[in-house]
Amino acid sequence: MSTPRRVILLGSTGSIGVSTLDVIRHLNRQQQEFDVVGLAVASQAEALLEQAREFDVEHVAVRDEAAADRIQDRTVHGGPNAAHRLVAEVARPGDLVVAAIVGAAGLEAVVEAIRIGCDIALANKETLVSGGELVMPLVQEHQVKLLPVDSEHSAIAQCLRSSRSVDEIRRLVITASGGPFRTWEPDRIRSASVEQALDHPTWTMGRKITIDSASLMNKGLEVIEAHWLFGLPAEQIDVIVHPQSIVHSFVEYVDGSVLAQCGPPDMKTPIQYALTWPDRVEGCGPRLDWQALRQLDFQQLDHEVFPSVRMALDVIRAGGTSGAIFNAANEIAVEAFLAHRIEFGGIFELVATGLREITPRPASSLEIVLEDDARTRACIHDVLDTMDTASVSTMKS
Ligand code: MG
DSSP, rough: OOOEEEEEEEEETTTHHHHHHHHHHHHHTEEEEEEEEHHHHEHHHHHHHHHHHTOOOOOOEESSSHHTOOOOEEEEETTTTTHHHHHHHHTTOOOEEEEOSSSSSHHHHHHHHHHHEEEEEOTTTHHTTTTHHHHHHHHHHHHHHHEOSSSHHHHHHHHHGSOGGGGGEEEEEEEEEOTTTTSSOHHHHHHHOOHTTTTOOSOOOOHHHHHHHTTHHHHHHHHHHHHHHHHHGGGGGGEOOOOOOOEEEEEEETTEEEEEOOOOOOOOHHHHHHHHHHOOOOOOOOOOTTOOOOOOOOBBOOOTTTTHHHHHHHHHHHHHTHHHHHHHHHHHHHHHHHTTSSSSTHHHHHHHHHHHHSSSOOOSSSHHHHHHHHHHHHHHHHHHHHHHHHHHHHHHH
C-alpha cells in the first residue's frame, strides 16, 4: 500500500477493539500500513490514552463524561454521542471505520460514517439488527463497503466469493457453539446463575455477548444481520449447533455444493480479513492444529429450549423497527439478568414481551429507529419494576 489506510476504531478497549489493534500492529510490521486517526471507548479513559499514545492518535471519544474529563492532552469528545461526533470531526471519504461499540450508540456513528463515505468493518450488531432497513440503502447510495467482522458473517462472505449471484445460493447455515448450556436440562437452564452463563466453552468475549451466546440471542442477532448483509429471506437462513467452533459457517449452493470456512476460534482472522479485504496476507492469529483435531460435531438446535433464533426469523419477516425492538428488549433483559433481577429464562420472556407490546413501524429514519429502541427499553423497564414490586410484596406477605 502506498498511502496508509486511515482507520477510526470505535470501541478500542473492548475485546474486538484490542484484537483490532493487535492486527494493525502486526500488519504495520509487514508493510500493510494503517494509520489510526480516531479512537472511541465507553469509559476506560486510561487504557484509551495508552492506545492513543502508542498509535499517536490526537482525536478520541469517551462516552462517560467524567472519564472524558480526565483526558487533558488530546482532542476529546465526551457524552452519549461522543463516538458520533468523533466520526463527524475526523472521518474522510475512503477511511475505514471499525465499528466495535456495543449497543445502539454504534448505529448513529456508523450512519454518520457511511454518509461521509467511509467503508465499515462491522462488529456492532445494532447497526444491522436495529437499523438494517435504513443502513443498507445508505450503503448502496454512498457506494461504501460493509465488511463483516463477526466470524460467522466473515465466513459466509468468504464462501460467497465463489458465487456470481444470489440465485446460486440455496441457503446460509450459521454455526452456533451452543454455549455453556448446550447439554443442560431445560429446567436447569431456566434458573442458571450469572457465573454459569458467563462461562463460555470456546469464545472469550465481553459480558453482554457472552450472555447472548448462552441464550443463543447472539445467534438470533446474527441471523438478522445475515439477512441484511447477504440479502436473503428468513427461509434461506438456518442455524446448526457445532460445539467445536471450527467451522464458522456454511453456504449451501443450488447445485448441492456446500462451502465452509474453518479456522481456530479466534477473532484476529476475521478482523484481519476485513482490514485487508479483498487481499489475504500472512495472519497473526493461531493456526488450526490438524493433529489435535479429532472430530467435528453438528446437532440440530432445540428451538423449544432456545427460542431466540425462531424469534429472530419472525423479526426478519416482520421487518421495520422490529429488529430494534428485539435488540433493545434483549439488552435490557441481559442487564437485568446480570443484575440478578431476573432468572436466565426470563430473558426469553422479556424479549417476547417487547415484541408483543411494541408495534413495529417502517424504519424510515434514524429517529424512528432510535425512538422504537427507547420505547422498548422503557416498556421492559416498566415490566421489570412491576416484577420487583410484585416480588417484594410476595416476600412481605
Ligand atoms: Mg459470532
